[in-house]
Amino acid sequence: MDALNNLAGGFAHVLGGGAVWHALWATLIGIIIGALPGLTATMGVALLTTLTFGMGPNVAMLVLVCVYVGAIYGGSRSAILLNIPGTPASAASTLDGFPLARQGLAGRAMGISTSGSWLGTLFGTLILALFAPSFGEFALQFGSYEMFWVAMFGIIIAGSLSGGDPLKGYIAGFIGLFVATIGQETNHAYARFAYGNGDLAGGLGLLPVLVGVFGVAEVLSAMRGPAVKAVSSKIDSVIPRLSDVTKYWKTILRSGALGTFIGAMPGLGEDIAAWTSYAAAKRASKEKEKFGKGSIEGLMSAETGESACVPGAIIPVLTLAVPGSAPAAVLMAAMMIHGLNPGPMLAITAPEFIYQIVAMLVIADMVKMFYGLVLVRPLLWILLIPRERLMPIVFVLCTVGAFAITSRLFDIWVMLGAGLVGFILRELRFPMAPLVLGIVLGDLLDKNLLRGLVLSGGDVTPFFTRPISMGLCALTLIAALWSIPSVAGLLRRRKPAEA
Amino acid sequence: MNRRSLFLAAPAIAIAPRARAQEAWPTRPTTIVVPYVPGGPSDILARTLAQHLQARLGQPFVVENRTGANGAVAAQYVARQAPDGATLFVAASGIMTINPLLLARAGYDPIRDFTPLTVAISAPNLLVVNPGLPVTTLPELIAWMRANPDKASYGSSGIGSSEHLGMELFAQRTDTRPTHIPYPGGGAAATDLVSGTLSLALLNMATVVPQVQAGRLRAIAVGGRTRHPLLPEVPTIMEAGLPDFTSGSWHSIVAPRGMAAPLATRIQSEVTTTLRLPEVGQRLAATGFGVEASSATELTTTIESETTRWRDVVRRAGIAAG
Amino acid sequence: MSEVEAESPFDGEKAPASPRADLITAALLFVFGVAIVQQSIAMPRFVEQSGTGLTAPGIVPGFYGVMLALLSVVLGVRAIGRGGWAARGPVAKATGDGRRLGLAALLGVLYAGVLVGRVPFWIASALFVFAFTTAFEWDQGPERRARRMIEAALIGIGTGLGVMLVFEKLFLLRLP
Numbered sequence: 001m002d003a004l005n006n007l008a009g010g011f012a013h014v015l016g017g018g019a020v021w022h023a024l025w026a027t028l029i030g031i032i033i034g035a036l037p038g039l040t041a042t043m044g045v046a047l048l049t050t051l052t053f054g055m056g057p058n059v060a061m062l063v064l065v066c067v068y069v070g071a072i073y074g075g076s077r078s079a080i081l082l083n084i085p086g087t088p089a090s091a092a093s094t095l096d097g098f099p100l101a102r103q104g105l106a107g108r109a110m111g112i113s114t115s116g117s118w119l120g121t122l123f124g125t126l127i128l129a130l131f132a133p134s135f136g137e138f139a140l141q142f143g144s145y146e147m148f149w150v151a152m153f154g155i156i157i158a159g160s161l162s163g164g165d166p167l168k169g170y171i172a173g174f175i176g177l178f179v180a181t182i183g184q185e186t187n188h189a190y191a192r193f194a195y196g197n198g199d200l201a202g203g204l205g206l207l208p209v210l211v212g213v214f215g216v217a218e219v220l221s222a223m224r225g226p227a228v229k230a231v232s233s234k235i236d237s238v239i240p241r242l243s244d245v246t247k248y249w250k251t252i253l254r255s256g257a258l259g260t261f262i263g264a265m266p267g268l269g270e271d272i273a274a275w276t277s278y279a280a281a282k283r284a285s286k287e288k289e290k291f292g293k294g295s296i297e298g299l300m301s302a303e304t305g306e307s308a309c310v311p312g313a314i315i316p317v318l319t320l321a322v323p324g325s326a327p328a329a330v331l332m333a334a335m336m337i338h339g340l341n342p343g344p345m346l347a348i349t350a351p352e353f354i355y356q357i358v359a360m361l362v363i364a365d366m367v368k369m370f371y372g373l374v375l376v377r378p379l380l381w382i383l384l385i386p387r388e389r390l391m392p393i394v395f396v397l398c399t400v401g402a403f404a405i406t407s408r409l410f411d412i413w414v415m416l417g418a419g420l421v422g423f424i425l426r427e428l429r430f431p432m433a434p435l436v437l438g439i440v441l442g443d444l445l446d447k448n449l450l451r452g453l454v455l456s457g458g459d460v461t462p463f464f465t466r467p468i469s470m471g472l473c474a475l476t477l478i479a480a481l482w483s484i485p486s487v488a489g490l491l492r493r494r495k496p497a498e499a
Numbered sequence: 500m501n502r503r504s505l506f507l508a509a510p511a512i513a514i515a516p517r518a519r520a521q522e523a524w525p526t527r528p529t530t531i532v533v534p535y536v537p538g539g540p541s542d543i544l545a546r547t548l549a550q551h552l553q554a555r556l557g558q559p560f561v562v563e564n565r566t567g568a569n570g571a572v573a574a575q576y577v578a579r580q581a582p583d584g585a586t587l588f589v590a591a592s593g594i595m596t597i598n599p600l601l602l603a604r605a606g607y608d609p610i611r612d613f614t615p616l617t618v619a620i621s622a623p624n625l626l627v628v629n630p631g632l633p634v635t636t637l638p639e640l641i642a643w644m645r646a647n648p649d650k651a652s653y654g655s656s657g658i659g660s661s662e663h664l665g666m667e668l669f670a671q672r673t674d675t676r677p678t679h680i681p682y683p684g685g686g687a688a689a690t691d692l693v694s695g696t697l698s699l700a701l702l703n704m705a706t707v708v709p710q711v712q713a714g715r716l717r718a719i720a721v722g723g724r725t726r727h728p729l730l731p732e733v734p735t736i737m738e739a740g741l742p743d744f745t746s747g748s749w750h751s752i753v754a755p756r757g758m759a760a761p762l763a764t765r766i767q768s769e770v771t772t773t774l775r776l777p778e779v780g781q782r783l784a785a786t787g788f789g790v791e792a793s794s795a796t797e798l799t800t801t802i803e804s805e806t807t808r809w810r811d812v813v814r815r816a817g818i819a820a821g
Numbered sequence: 822m823s824e825v826e827a828e829s830p831f832d833g834e835k836a837p838a839s840p841r842a843d844l845i846t847a848a849l850l851f852v853f854g855v856a857i858v859q860q861s862i863a864m865p866r867f868v869e870q871s872g873t874g875l876t877a878p879g880i881v882p883g884f885y886g887v888m889l890a891l892l893s894v895v896l897g898v899r900a901i902g903r904g905g906w907a908a909r910g911p912v913a914k915a916t917g918d919g920r921r922l923g924l925a926a927l928l929g930v931l932y933a934g935v936l937v938g939r940v941p942f943w944i945a946s947a948l949f950v951f952a953f954t955t956a957f958e959w960d961q962g963p964e965r966r967a968r969r970m971i972e973a974a975l976i977g978i979g980t981g982l983g984v985m986l987v988f989e990k991l992f993l994l995r996l997p
Contacts, residue, residue, distance in 0.1 A: 193860065389976055
């Protein structure tokens with residue numbers, strides 16, 4: 001009852017003074033930032049932080065939470081409609097969202113995304129309200145050794161995400177892993193594969209590569225074929241269906257739990273939450289063959305996972321002053337600027353603040369749902385624009401997006417190069433999802449392996465003997481063994497008569 | 500109008516137009532270049548200054564984040580601009596002192612390529628340990644590090660950060676051999692220190708104060724010249740037994756080289772006046788940094804003395820970076 | 822609707838790459854993998870600093886290089902098994918496709934690789950959108966072409982100015 005009273009107090013505190021109005025505009029800006037390729041949730045929260053300098057801490061936090069929640073959701077709009085993830089978090093949503101849109105089900109796909117995302121954030125917020133302290137403590141147990149295994153596990157399952165040819169999935173994954181090694185490594189700051197070039201020493205950013213292999217390559221593929229009529233979407237399908245939710249409640253719960261947990265772990269963000277939820281859903285699904293071709297379950301899992309990650313990432317901010325993801329790190333900085341000292345002292349100095357954050361997350365989630373319903377129809381108009389007119393605009397936006405984060409022309413060239421190479425690889429049937437995942441995980445794996453080795457003085461045993469490490473290692477081995485039948489199947493597949 | 504003009508109202512009004520004409524701020528929008536992504540202390544400093552200067556001077560100020568190569572990209576860019584006041588640069592201590600020592604080709608010279616204006620803000624680093632360590636004072640810590648050379652490892656926010664070089668200097672001064680573990684940021688290092696993966700670190704105040712207040716980290720000493728108001732009971736490293744040892748970081752404001760002295764003076768005074776406003780100080784304090792608003796000469800002296808000190812540390816520790 | 826069957830990167834099974842293309846890709850990837858390994862071995866090892874040499878920067882990328890080389894061998898063997906040596910590769914697709922693709926790629930490279938950074942961003946973008954739209958709508962026949970070109974120009978200018986306003990004024994970002 002006490003918790004309920006606190007929560008009611010939190011809502012009462014947050015709602016008021018035009019809070020609804022602020023939530024409305026901030027969430028919309030978040031959705032727009034998220035939907036624009038290249039502009040990420042991190043960027044959105046950072047830019048709005050400076051705009052909220054003059055506001056009271058209460059309103060400022062509400063605005064930033066709304067932008068964060070909105071941006072993660074918005075990224076999937078472009079993923080579903082254009083096959084271009086608006087933020088790295090939405091890359092997994094392209095896998096099934098875009099095929100659904102291709103089948104004339106864009107409205108339904110966005111409905112699934114809306115309901116999945118709404119439930120995901122709600123689920124994560126519930127965990128935040130109930131278990132924040134213990135969740136944060138557990139996340140703290142994940143050090144370099146454990147993160148290494150998390151990355152290894154991700155790599156083992158990455159090949160299976162391809163949908164098509166697992167061999168090409170693994171090759172694409174290793175190309176991604178290699179790309180992640182370019183630039184200065186963590187221990188000696190030695191610039192690998194840079195050849196004295198200062199830009200390369202900084203590494204290839206995930207974002208320009210992502211915008212290239214999805215955005216630029218998509219523009220090229222779209223323009224290649226002869227003109228096609230736009231796929232009109234059924235109008236009756238824009239309202240999220242209750243049956244989509246009830247049918248996949250297990251997937252939603254699993255993705256919600258995974259997303260929240262990954263969010264709570266420092267260093268893992270929305271992108272990995274979405275990928276993991278997707279891979280777990282695929283493994284558990286009775287309709288594995290539909291994944292990658294427009295599976296409702298697949299899209300639902302990715303959306304729920306990435307959205308549950310948002311409250312998850314805020315958990316360690318509140319309990320440990322340790323951000324769970326990149327946007328959460330900026331959010332934490334904003335909290336400090338506004339004098340709300342997040343961290344372990346919060347439970348003593350301002351316990352009500354946790355409930356206010358819960359209230360803000362719930363409000364942001366409701367507003368997101370509102371836009372999810374209202375924006376479907378206007379967004380579907382995008383599909384009616386002839387590609388001759390839509391694609392150049394998309395290309396311009398991709399260019400801006402690649403440039404926006406670091407303001408370097410180098411990133412535009414990276415985008416262009418990644419786009420051309422990505423297009424060729426796509427033509428050769430190499431899937432792009434493992435490549436992008438490889439870049440994300442490669443950074444994690446490389447840094448944590450090298451750091452772990454320095455921490456242990458060159459001893460590899462902690463990677464196997466620390467309790468959580470041991471469990472993760474076992475999990476990785478099981479996943480690796482599990483995938484061997486598919487390796488066998490892939491060698492067998494050469495037999496079928498093929499003209 | 501500032502306080503002086505209230506005091507000497509009549510002459511000030513008479514003189515003002517000519518003073519403006521001589522030291523006129525360029526009419527083009529002024530760009531404040533930030534070498535890091537939005538959200539960090541240098542970005543907040545730039546945007547706070549932009550907001551207030553825009554209101555004071557009635558002309559637009561734009562903040563530009565040019566990231567890459569630890570700030571060298573931004574520094575090279577600013578070095579190429581005209582010294583007409585249309586470009587200012589938030590130069591962090593690492594960019595002005597450590598980078599040129601570590602990078603084979605930094606592509607700029609902190610002294611030659613810029614007109615110094617002011618050390619805007621600074622923050623000390625705090626020497627913290629995991630509370631599991633059986634030490635509470637600096638001499639105890641040094642003794643422990645000597646007795647446990649295998650266990651003593653420290654984290655930093657990256658190779659060549661003030662947290663890394665500060666600890667190297669500490670090791671050289673105390674004849675200890677802690678292992679350096681670089682992290683992508685101070686926060687990640689603090690996390691591993693809390694969980695006990697690391698044993699100690701010399702980290703930026705703002706990063707660790709919440710953990711210290713909650714008892715998850717133990718503060719041994721602070722790297723400033725004086726004790727810090729947030730942790731008044733924690734002695735400085737100098738008080739605790741290492742004479743003349745300071746460690747911290749700062750952010751300065753500089754312009755491209757060759758700026759005319761009257762313009763430089765005008766900008767310096769506008770910037771420092773803004774920095775001394777109470778609401779500006781409060782906002783910057785939240786990032787863990789205190790306002791310095793020093794003179795241009797002090798900035799030059801700081802750059803020169805720190806460069807000399809770090810050059811020695813880097814050489815003795817054999818640190819190199821691509 | 823037939824568009825359901827339209828080409829998408831995710832229905833790779835429908836039209837697998839030809840064994841010959843796979844074989845050539847495998848050969849290139851093998852060279853790439855070996856080159857990575859060679860470059861990784863050539864990296865400094867930092868044995869003195871770390872004591873063990875286990876943290877040498879080349880180990881991780883070297884491993885990736887080995888894996889790429891191995892996987893490319895598997896790909897190559899599989900392609901040969903499927904008839905990759907046979908000279909009868911698939912006939913190149915309709916030339917219209919290649920031309921459209923080349924045009925899109927060329928315009929993209931001209932815009933992002935050359936114009937952006939040299940010309941004010943909004944002008945570069947307006948030119949690009951105009952050229953792209955006009956070029957691809959050229960085939961729709963001469964009737965109403967002038968009208969289409971005017972529309973394209975308006976869309977181009979609208980995009981350029983719109984992007985500039987939204988990004989520079991609303992989001993306070995810098996454009997190239």
